[in-house]
Amino acid sequence: MQASIQRSAGPAEEAQTLAQRIPLWVFRLIALITGLALFFPPVNPGRVSEKINEAASLFTTGVSYGTITNSMGRILRSQWIRDTDIHLLMIACCVVMAGVIACAAGGCMSLGNHKMRRRGLILPLIGAPVMAAGLYLIRSAYTSMLAHGEEVGKLDTIKLMVPAGFWFFCALAALLFLSAGAAFLAAGKVRDASAKMEMEEKYRLFLMMLPVILLAFIFAYLPIWGWRFAFFDYTPGGTIGPENYVGFKWFSFLFTDPATTRDLLRVLRNTLIMSGLGIATSWLPIAFAVLLAEVRSTKFQRFVQTFTTIPNFISWVLVYAIAICIFSTDGFINSFLTNIMHMEGANTNYLQVADHTWLKMLLWGTWKGVGWSAIVYIAGIAGIDQQLYEAAKVDGANRFRCIWHITIPGLIPTYCVLLLMSIAGILSNGMEQYLVFSNAMNKDVIEVLDLYVYNIGIGQNRISLSTVVGVSKSLIGITLLFAANGISKAIRGESII
Amino acid sequence: MSRKEKAAAMHIRRTAGDWVFDIAVIIFFCIFTFICIFPFYYLLINTISDNDLVTSGRVNFFPMLKGADNLPVFGVQLNNYVALRNVQDLGSSVLVTIARTIIGTALMVITSAWAGYLVTKQKMWKRSLWYRFLVITMYFNAGLVPWYMNMLMMGLTDNFMAYIIPGMVAPYNIILVKTYIESIPASLEESAIIDGASTVKVWLKIILPLSIPILATIAIFGAVGNWNSFQDSLLLMNNRPDLYTLQHRLYIYLNSSSNLGAMMSQGGQVSEQAAQSMLNQRVIQYTVSMVSIIPILMVYPFMQRYFVKGIMLGAVKG
Numbered sequence: 077m078q079a080s081i082q083r084s085a086g087p088a089e090e091a092q093t094l095a096q097r098i099p100l101w102v103f104r105l106i107a108l109i110t111g112l113a114l115f116f117p118p119v120n121p122g123r124v125s126e127k128i129n130e131a132a133s134l135f136t137t138g139v140s141y142g143t144i145t146n147s148m149g150r151i152l153r154s155q156w157i158r159d160t161d162i163h164l165l166m167i168a169c170c171v172v173m174a175g176v177i178a179c180a181a182g183g184c185m186s187l188g189n190h191k192m193r194r195r196g197l198i199l200p201l202i203g204a205p206v207m208a209a210g211l212y213l214i215r216s217a218y219t220s221m222l223a224h225g226e227e228v229g230k231l232d233t234i235k236l237m238v239p240a241g242f243w244f245f246c247a248l249a250a251l252l253f254l255s256a257g258a259a260f261l262a263a264g265k266v267r268d269a270s271a272k273m274e275m276e277e278k279y280r281l282f283l284m285m286l287p288v289i290l291l292a293f294i295f296a297y298l299p300i301w302g303w304r305f306a307f308f309d310y311t312p313g314g315t316i317g318p319e320n321y322v323g324f325k326w327f328s329f330l331f332t333d334p335a336t337t338r339d340l341l342r343v344l345r346n347t348l349i350m351s352g353l354g355i356a357t358s359w360l361p362i363a364f365a366v367l368l369a370e371v372r373s374t375k376f377q378r379f380v381q382t383f384t385t386i387p388n389f390i391s392w393v394l395v396y397a398i399a400i401c402i403f404s405t406d407g408f409i410n411s412f413l414t415n416i417m418h419m420e421g422a423n424t425n426y427l428q429v430a431d432h433t434w435l436k437m438l439l440w441g442t443w444k445g446v447g448w449s450a451i452v453y454i455a456g457i458a459g460i461d462q463q464l465y466e467a468a469k470v471d472g473a474n475r476f477r478c479i480w481h482i483t484i485p486g487l488i489p490t491y492c493v494l495l496l497m498s499i500a501g502i503l504s505n506g507m508e509q510y511l512v513f514s515n516a517m518n519k520d521v522i523e524v525l526d527l528y529v530y531n532i533g534i535g536q537n538r539i540s541l542s543t544v545v546g547v548s549k550s551l552i553g554i555t556l557l558f559a560a561n562g563i564s565k566a567i568r569g570e571s572i573i
Numbered sequence: 574m575s576r577k578e579k580a581a582a583m584h585i586r587r588t589a590g591d592w593v594f595d596i597a598v599i600i601f602f603c604i605f606t607f608i609c610i611f612p613f614y615y616l617l618i619n620t621i622s623d624n625d626l627v628t629s630g631r632v633n634f635f636p637m638l639k640g641a642d643n644l645p646v647f648g649v650q651l652n653n654y655v656a657l658r659n660v661q662d663l664g665s666s667v668l669v670t671i672a673r674t675i676i677g678t679a680l681m682v683i684t685s686a687w688a689g690y691l692v693t694k695q696k697m698w699k700r701s702l703w704y705r706f707l708v709i710t711m712y713f714n715a716g717l718v719p720w721y722m723n724m725l726m727m728g729l730t731d732n733f734m735a736y737i738i739p740g741m742v743a744p745y746n747i748i749l750v751k752t753y754i755e756s757i758p759a760s761l762e763e764s765a766i767i768d769g770a771s772t773v774k775v776w777l778k779i780i781l782p783l784s785i786p787i788l789a790t791i792a793i794f795g796a797v798g799n800w801n802s803f804q805d806s807l808l809l810m811n812n813r814p815d816l817y818t819l820q821h822r823l824y825i826y827l828n829s830s831s832n833l834g835a836m837m838s839q840g841g842q843v844s845e846q847a848a849q850s851m852l853n854q855r856v857i858q859y860t861v862s863m864v865s866i867i868p869i870l871m872v873y874p875f876m877q878r879y880f881v882k883g884i885m886l887g888a889v890k891g
Contacts, residue, residue, distance in 0.1 A: 117726050136728035143728040146812075281697035284772065288688040288742055289703055294727070295739045296710035302719025367598050380602045382877060384609045389869050389876070391801035393820045397827055397862035398612040401619060406855065408615050411630025447609065475591070504714075508804060512824065526717070533718040534808060546716025557712055 099258035100186055100193070103200065106255055107183035110176050110248045115294060116301075119241035121211060122169040124218040126235035127151055130315055134241070138169035147313055156230040157221055165217040171210030172245065178203030179252050184283050186259070188275035190266065195273060197260040204253035211245055305543040312537050326544040336541070342520065343528040346434070350524060351502040353438045358495055360446050365453035366483055370475065381454065384447025395444060396512040403427050430518040437509065437522070452494075453487050460486040493572050496560040503549050503556075525549055613866065620860045621649045627856055653860040660857055665815045666822040667864075673736040673818070674799040681795045682788055684741045689750025690780050694772075711744045721808055731813040735805060746791040753787040754780060790879040797869060797876070819865050826858050 092100075113119050114135045122137035123130070128144050136143050141162065151157050178199045185196025218236060225231045275283075306327070309320040330336055364384075371377055387395070402408045403426035413422035464482045473481065507526040514522045523531065525545070533542030564572045618636040619627050623645075626637045631645050638648030657663060691697065692704045714720075729735035757780070765775050781788075803820040810816045817825070 115727065131722065131725045132728065133726055136726070140728040140732070142731065278696050278698040281691060281694050281772065282699070282703075285688065285691045285697060285703055288684060288691075289706060291684075291738070291742045292707055292710055292744070295723070295742065296713070296715075298726075299715035299719040299723040302715065302722040305718070305722065368602065370595070370598055371602065372595070376599070376602070380606050383606045385877070386613070386870070386873065387609055389797050389801075389873065390866060391803055391820050393803050393824045393827070394801075394862055394866060397823065397858060398616060400827060400855075401616050401859055401862075402612055406628065406630060408633070412633055415630050416633060443608065475594075507717075512827075529717050534721065539718055539722070542718045543716065546718055550714060550716050554713055 096259070096262045096264075099255050099262055103197075103252065103255035103259050104183045104186060106248060106251050107179045107200065110245075110252065111180045111183075113241075113244070113248070114173060114176055115298070119244045121172065121214055121239060121242040121245040122165055123239045123241065124165065124214065124221065124236055125157065126237060126315075127157075130313075134169055134172065134245075138166055138173050141166065151230075151234055154230075156225060156228055156234050158224055161217050161221045161224065164220065165214060168210050168213030168217055171213055172207050173210075175203040175205075175207030175210055175249070178206060179256075182256065184286070185275075187279040187283065188273060189271070190263065191268075191271050192273040192275060194260065194263050194266060197256050197263065200252050200256035201260065204249045204256070207245065207249040207252070211242065211249065214242065303543065303547050305540050306547050308540060310540050312539060322540075326540050327548075329541065330544065330548075339528070340545070343523050343525055346521060347503060347505060347524040349434050350437055351498070351505055353434060354441060354505070355495065355498055355502075357438065357442065358498060359491075360442060361449035362453050362484070362487055362491060364446055364450040365457055365487070366479055368450070368454060369457045369483070370479075381447065381451070385451065386447075387444045388448035390444075392508040392512050395440060395509075399427055399440070399513070427513070428515060428517050430521060433518045433521045437513065440509065440513070452490060456487050456490055457483060489568070492568065493564070496564055496572055500557040500560040501553065503553055613870075616859055616863055616866070620653050620856065620863050621651060623648075623650065624653070624853065624856050653856055654864075656857070657860055657864065660861070662814060662817070662822060663861065666817045666819045669733070669736075669816055670800060670802075670819040673733070673802070674796050677737045677740050677799045678792055678795040680737060680741050681743055681746065682792045685743055685746040685750050685791055686781060686784065686788055687776065688742070688747045689784075690754055690776050692747065692751050693754050707742070707744045707747055710742075717808075724809055730809045731811065731816070732809075733816055735809045736799075736802070736818075739805075740795075740799070743791075743795070746795070749791060750784060750787055753784055757783050786879070793872060793876045793879055796872065800865075800868060819861075823858070823861050823865060826854070826861060829854070 115133045117123075117131050117133045117136075120132060120134045120137055122128070122134055122144075123132065127148050128137070129146055132140070132144050144166075145152055145162065148157070152159070182196045182199030182203065185199065186193050188196065218238065221234065222231075222236055225234050225236060304316070307321060307323060308316040309322050309325075310316050314320075330340060368377055368380060371380075390398075400407060404410075405423050405425040407426075409426065410422045410424065413419040460483065465478055468478050468482060503525055505524050505526065507524070507530050510522050510524050510527045511530070514527070529542045529546050529549070532538045532545070561571050564570060618632055618634075622632040622636045623638045626632050626639065626645050631637055635647055636649050637645040638650060640646035640648075688707070692700065692707070694700065697703070715723075724730055724735060724739075729738065761779055761783070762775055765779050770778065801820060802818050803824065806816070806818040806821040807824075810821075
């Protein structure tokens with residue numbers, strides 16, 4: 077930006093003193109905490125009844141009527157809590173959010189120059205009182221629910237309470253107001269009235285990036301907060317607190333409960349065998365690419381490449397649909413045997429037969445993936461220096477020696493990276509393929525770790541147990557990844573991540 | 574060119590062994606390609622043939638209709654596709670899937686283009702930290718149940734936004750865009766900055782037009798991913814069947830009938846009518862499958878132009 081270039085050439089803005097900096101950093105820290113607390117259900121100030129969904133954050137309470145009331149069925153139908161009160165509560169939460177957003181905006185602006193900082197600090201001085209007003213509205217929604225509950229005599233059922241988050245947000249509002257006020261006073265007057273509101277480029281770029289960082293935080297890092305279920309006896313719809321804290325009970329449960337241990341061993345066996353088969357056949361795409369490169373017609377090459385890649389782009393559900401139309405009782409194989417080969421009694425439903433399940437899964441995976449995986453090697457072959465081949469031919473090498481001594485060594489580095497990655501991901505073979513192909517007959521041999529986590533967590537609602545399995549899997553996975561990376565660094569001097 | 578020269582050089586001394594090898598390779602690829610496309614073809618001819626012939630297994634290699642004396646003759650009908658109008662709940666899932674494919678892909682591409690550009694800016698405060706922060710999410714996964722509880726916490730269950738918002742930040746695509754933008758000569762951007770363009774303007778006027786190829790690549794992959802999405806619908810939309818995606822709907826159709834099929838193969842008593850409805854359902858399954866495959870086959874030729882480029886860029890570590 078022109079302005080910033082001029083500015084960096086001119087005299088730098090005077091440095092801030094410590095007395096100016098400290099309240100500013102305190103304010104930014106509190107603003108950040110407040111901003112994140114919006115999405116954090118345990119500190120939701122709007123959860124004025126135990127019947128309001130425990131998993132609803134302040135943000136959710138403000139925007140989603142369905143989420144806050146989804147465990148209220150009877151209470152709402154009988155109007156023991158009135159709709160108007162819930163709407164008041166939602167409006168109140170929105171007001172609190174507006175205040176929080178103003179404070180957060182102030183926090184962002186406080187990264188600017190003196191004038192911008194001063195302007196920015198006015199925002200929390202307005203925003204914090206707005207938050208307080210919103211909290212007051214929550215309070216009045218609560219009072220109104222209380223009065224109505226008393227009237228209908230159902231206070232025991234609607235279980236009103238003042239959530240801990242209410243006081244937490246009161247404290248945050250007060251702290252925001254005080255720290256922003258202190259920072260504002262410490263910042264002093266604007267001396268140069270003609271100065272423009274500006275921000276250093278590094279902070280401007282950071283603020284532009286901030287929404288992306290926050291989204292990544294919310295959807296990829298915040299789930300780690302869900303790991304706490306591993307340490308509690310949690311049932312869906314229940315609460316977690318000191319009374320059902322169980323420490324490492326679920327971790328030891330994996331090894332002490334015979335049924336679970338048996339399941340886990342079976343699932344691990346399936347997982348390792350299927351990943352192992354995948355790794356054992358990971359050279360197939362190389363063979364595919366090398367053989368295809370030996371075909372002299374480029375048209376034929378392109379034709380093969382085009383049609384063998386298609387299966388990669390359809391979902392596993394569609395693969396299953398195709399499996400049904402080929403292998404089921406009235407699928408292609410059976411009707412071919414009956415009507416063309418005139419074979420009697422050909423009506424096996426190959427999908428229902430549990431024999432060779434691992435091999436079948438491997439074959440489906442190969443059918444779907446080999447053409448696609450070969451592309452990277454085909455491109456790799458195209459990148460090999462042709463002079464190498466010419467030189468080899470002058471030395472009398474035939475085509476097999478060329479393949480063995482030139483093509484394959486040229487592809488090995490890529491192969492090593494992919495192999496290490498697949499070893500690091502040995503426990504994660506995804507659940508979609510195994511979910512769609514599983515049925516009553518083959519479920520013992522098809523259930524892999526990811527599918528097991530889904531089945532016990534979502535299917536049987538054993539949240540804590542499946543979280544424990546998932547957490548262990550994540551930790552082992554990340555360890556394996558770093559190990560693979562370490563190996564790659566040691567051998568090839570290059571990291572793979 | 575060099576490939577041709579090589580071929581020419583090889584042509585000089587081709588032995589009998591070479592010929593055998595070449596022919597074996599070509600036969601192998603013909604068989605493999607046939608295995609890859611035949612199922613699609615078989616699915617298609619089953620949906621455009623006479624349903625009774627499909628049921629009795631008379632449709633094997635060509636679409637057939639009933640001719641004189643009920644004998645199968647070569648022919649095509651589209652009644653099954655017309656009959657899809659009456660299939661319950663199909664319309665809403667097609668609409669939902671189209672909507673998420675368009676909106677989700679567009680937002681993902683914009684976010685990736687924006688973030689991919691910003692992470693190339695060395696001046697950003699703690700740039701490498703934020704970049705790593707994004708990249709780690711590719712390798713680290715908190716687990717299915719914590720993810721589900723998180724979505725619940727965000728109010729993103731039984732909510733169309735669950736299809737859109739979490740997919741916006743796609744770290745792999747951000748890396749692709751970043752790698753691509755780094756290959757654009759920096760002087761273009763610098764000259765615009767000297768002329769007084771702001772960051773947003775540089776992005777809009779210079780970076781975006783120049784990175785169209787990579788954006789097209791990630792858009793096509795994103796669209797295919799959205800179209801094929803199944804897991805999020807399965808996990809998150811328990812109380813909103815009207816928000817099921819097409820793949821989820823297809824999965825339900827496939828399962829509802831395979832249970833019937835299981836009953837029959839176990840020798841359970843199934844009435845004639847139930848058997849008939851099952852077989853009709855089979856044809857409907859095939860037709861719905863075909864409907865969900867067709868869009869992918871339609872974008873496939875465009876995709877092919879881009880995916881080699883995409884996969885090679887991906888091989889270049891970010």
